[in-house]
């Protein structure tokens with residue numbers, strides 16, 4: 001009994017020592033990061049392995065054991081992870097002549113009909129007045145897509161992030177490879193398309209602009225820019241890192257859009273995206289500057305997104321900062337914060353502020369902003385939450401946002417309800433459909449795969 005007790009005591013001591021070494025490492029990393037920041041070095045050694053869209057750890061390329069560590073490709077990637085200047089771009093046109101992956105097949109009408117019904121209940125009269133989402137969709141083909149992910153082939157063994165990190169005590173945490181358990185079942189190429197889940201807002205914006213209502217156009221563009229963040233709520237896994245030159249093509253006639261993305265650079269990781277809808281084109285590249293702060297990770301998107309309507313009106317903006325909190329302890333969550341300036345080439349531009357969440361914040365995820373005309377006069381005020389909905393009210397209410405509550409404001413966008421079969425990945429109904437292997441697609445695969 002006594003010997004057992006002293007054995008446990010010994011184990012406890014070791015654990016305590018490990019913990020304090022880990023805390024020291026974290027402190028050092030945090031201090032080093034601050035130093036690097038203040039001296040203007042953003043992409044130094046202390047960053048989390050600068051990679052892919054996600055910026056956290058390295059993805060594995062095959063599904064497999066949840067316990068083994070990284071494969072060869074990953075190791076190789078990690079070795080040259082710091083050669084940031086190596087910006088050799090890659091042009092897929094030279095390598096691929098055939099389209100890559102096209103998602104979706106025309107089958108029936110069930111899914112969208114269901115979704116539409118749910119949405120109809122959520123919409124208030126105001127939105128109906130402003131041209132329904134249903135209206136936008138009814139012009140497009142009806143397609144049946146899956147409503148749930150396939151069940152896992154094997155029962156998954158959970159891995160705690162802590163257990164991964166504690167085995168690497170004393171090492172540079174940025175070099176720790178995470179097992180596939182921490183990946184969600186989509187790639188970064190596909191994840192880029194998630195920003196277009198609410199593409200009906202752009203169809204609506206096009207329609208309004210054509211009718212001469214430029215204010216409604218920019219309001220819907222602003223709602224679209226915010227709506228892209230909704231899918232990140234409750235997502236705790238990282239997408240797979242594609243290979244250099246890998247492409248993804250999504251053909252969604254049910255939404256009236258076609259999307260194409262390609263990984264065009266490995267270090268730094270760059271993904272180029274292009275999307276075409278009815279009356280508009282949207283393109284940009286995704287490149288994240290990553291900073292590791294010990295307990296949190298900050299992702300600063302670099303680059304500009306461009307939206308061009310067929311009538312020549314152009315809007316450009318950049319994404320705001322994303323921070324992932326509680327990497328080591330507590331519940332992992334992410335927040336988006338900062339200023340988003342949507343520049344237009346005509347009458348209006350728009351400024352949106354994504355409020356940073358504070359610890360005791362009762363209303364997190366808030367976004368406020370206003371539309372300004374060429375003289376700088378505020379003509380409309382926007383308010384809402386990036387994980388829920390956006391509203392507008394005509395005139396300048398920026399100083400008195402309390403008056404700009406949903407009761408006297410008009411709804412621009414409301415997030416779709418989550419699917420009923422939620423898994424630990426928390427994918428939205430749209431994300432579930434991004435890499436669905438439909439029967440039509442199966443035929444295009446190389447035999448034997």
Ligand SMILES: CC(C)CCC[C@@H](C)[C@H]1CC[C@H]2[C@@H]3CC=C4C[C@@H](O)CC[C@]4(C)[C@H]3CC[C@]12C
Pocket residue numbers: 053054055056161178182232235236237238239299301319320322324327334
């Ligand atoms: C495995 C553990 C350590 C990390 C889990 C990381 C999750 C929360 C991370 C990994 C990749 C991240 C995404 C990477 C890129 C973007 C684009 C940005 O404009 C909005 C946020 C968004 C969409 C991030 C949201 C949070 C995210 C999904």
